Amino acid sequence: MKPGKVWLVGAGPSDPGLFTLKGKRVLQEAEVVVYDALAGQAILSMIPEDAEKINVGKRASHHLMPQEEINKILVKKALEGKRVVRLKGGDPFLFGRGGEELELLKAHQIPYEVVPGVTSAIAVPAYNGIPVTHRDFCSSVHIITGHKKKGDTYDIDFEALVRTKGTLVFLMGVTALADICDGLLKAGMPADMPAAILQQGTTAGQKRISATVSTLPxxxxxQGIQTPAIIVVGEVCALADRFAWHEALPLAGRKILVTRPKELISQMAEKLRREGAEVLELPAIKTEAISENQKLKQSMEAIQSYDWIVFTSPTGVRVFFEKLAEHEADIRKLAAAKFAVIGSGSEKELKKHGILADLKPEIFDGEHLGSSLAGACTGEERILIPRAETANQELILELQKVPDVQIDDVPTYRTLYESSELIDQKAEFEQGKIDFAVFTSASTVRGFAQATKGLDFSLVRAVCIGKQTKQATDELGMQSWMSEKATMDSVLDKVKELCRKQL
Structure with missing residues (x-):
């Protein structure tokens, strides 16, 4: 069998915006992913659903698997002809033992590539307002491993480091902080040299303790510190308070869960990240078109007879036009129809097909869509509503108030619940790691509930896009708030408002 190939991919410090384009592409094409604990949750969420996932741990002194075993797994999976990604936090060649993994691959003549990653040694100080070099303070930066085996002494020439007069960045050195500072002081570093320890940089757990070499321990x-964290020593540390930018963002320090249909890229997640939040973006549901759909087939055959076609979700729009193409129906047969949409998302999806909505209610829900459409009808219209298999009936009840209107309520897709095999959402809430959950539909609330069975839902603080979504969270006993309007921008405003109130 022809061997597969291995990619050593650096995942960066955790923020998915710092994951390289090549790294993301390679990861999404992987058949096997061997991953570290230091790869951020947002990066892990990008791993293909059908890929084999192997957790090898490796954080500080806690290793699920020895390095030698990891090397053997890479060889074994590649010899099976698989596309293997070794996903590592930071950069694979900066204290990531990437060179050791390549030795065995080379010995077995297995092809490989290295995809560099953004290292925490540069990115984390930057997120804390610390430039690792600055012409007024230093002209060099030195990255040192702070890790040593228990009971061993440091094999570090502290005197040489002090003589460089550059910025010193120690990775994996939290447990040996006192030894590092003591070694620098004994080597002649001034006791008042600025120093900082930076916790969980680029995440909601980001924290900075600034002091001097003599007082930092x-x-x-x-104040306490959690791993992973890095130690920075040098004059540039004095710039942190002046240059800090990330902590000034409205949602910095907040971790927010965004649930979404699996097929959709979440605009909500991107909006939250731009405001400084760490976003855990997990699919709660996935949709699939109903394959054997006689009712839809009949509607397609008579498509030119409809006066109105009504969409209640972007997915409904997408599936309708997919089915239209499958039935080889000429889109010109829609020329006589008017189009109604429930809100901005459906309107935007409809525009992708070159069609502008004729009707959109001021309040984006089924009741107001129904009453608005009922007001536009004379009583003899034929209305097609292609939507989810299980759908709210408020729209139909409003339309039925119009005499002689003919309604074809046609299920075109069904909703299935999803859960992540890599991230324990239930534990995240029980441990108080998530500040808010954002829900953009009642179905995503139900999907979340399925994925977190046994969770005390009163621990969940939910921000909802509309009253039906809020009703679903209220039924589960969540603490919930509803945005002023049923738009993503309004949801974002509500999250920011709650954060300002320190809720």
């Missing part, structure tokens, strides 16, 4: 004892 004591400050860490007082």
């Amino acid at each position: 004591e400050e860490v004892q007082k």
Whole structure:
């Protein structure tokens, strides 16, 4: 069998915006993914659903699998002819033991590529307002591993480091902070040299403790620190308070769960990230078109007879036009029809097909769509509503108030619930790691509930896009708020408002 190929991919420090374009492409084409604990949750969420996933741990002193075993797995899976991605936090060649993994691949003549990643040694100081070089302070930066085996002494020439007069960045050195600072002081570094320890950079857990080389260990004892964290020593640390930018963003320090249909790229997640939030973006549902659909077939055959075609979701629009193409129906047969949409998302999806909506209610829900459409009808219209198999009946009840109107309520797709095999959503809420969950439909609420069975839903603070969605969260006992309008921008405004109130 022809061997497969291995890609060593650096995932960066955690923020998905710092994951390289090539890294993302390679990951999405993977058949096997061997991943580290330091690869951020947002990156792990990009792993293809059908890929084999192997967790090898490797955080600080806690390893699920020895390095030698990891090397063997890469060889084994590649010899099976698979496309293998070794996903590593940061950069694979910066204390990532990527070179060791390549040694065995080379020995077995297995093809490989290295996809560099953004290293935390540069990115995390940057997110804390610390430029690792600055012409007024230093002209070099030195990256040192702070890791050593228990009971061993450091094999570091501290005197040489002090003589560089450059910025020193220690990775994996939290447990040895006192030893590192002591070694620098004994090597002649001034006691008042600025220093900082930077926790969980680029995530909601980002935290900075600034001090001096002589006082940093004591400050860490007082304030506490969590791993992963890096240590930065040098004059540039004094710039942190002046240059800090990330912590000034409205949603910095907040972690928000966004649920969405699997097929859709979430605009909501991107809006939240731009405001500084760490977003855990997980599909709660997926949709699939109903294959054997006699009712839809009949509607397609008589498509030119409809006066109105009504869409209640972007998915409904997408599936309708897919089915139209499958039935080889000429789109010109829609010329006599008018189009109504429930809101901006459906309107935007409809525009992709070159059609502008004739009707959109001021309030984006089924009741107001129904009453608006009823007001536009004279009583003899024929209306097609291609939508989800299980759908709210408020729209139909409003339309039925119009005499002689003919309604064809046609299910075109069904909703299935999804859950992540890599991220334990239930534990995230139980441990208080998520500030808010954003729901953009009642179906995503139900999907979330299915994925977190056993969770005390009163722990969930939910921000909802409309009253039906809020009703679904209320039924589960969540703490819930509803946006002023049924738009993503309004949901974002509500999240920011709640954060300003320190809720």
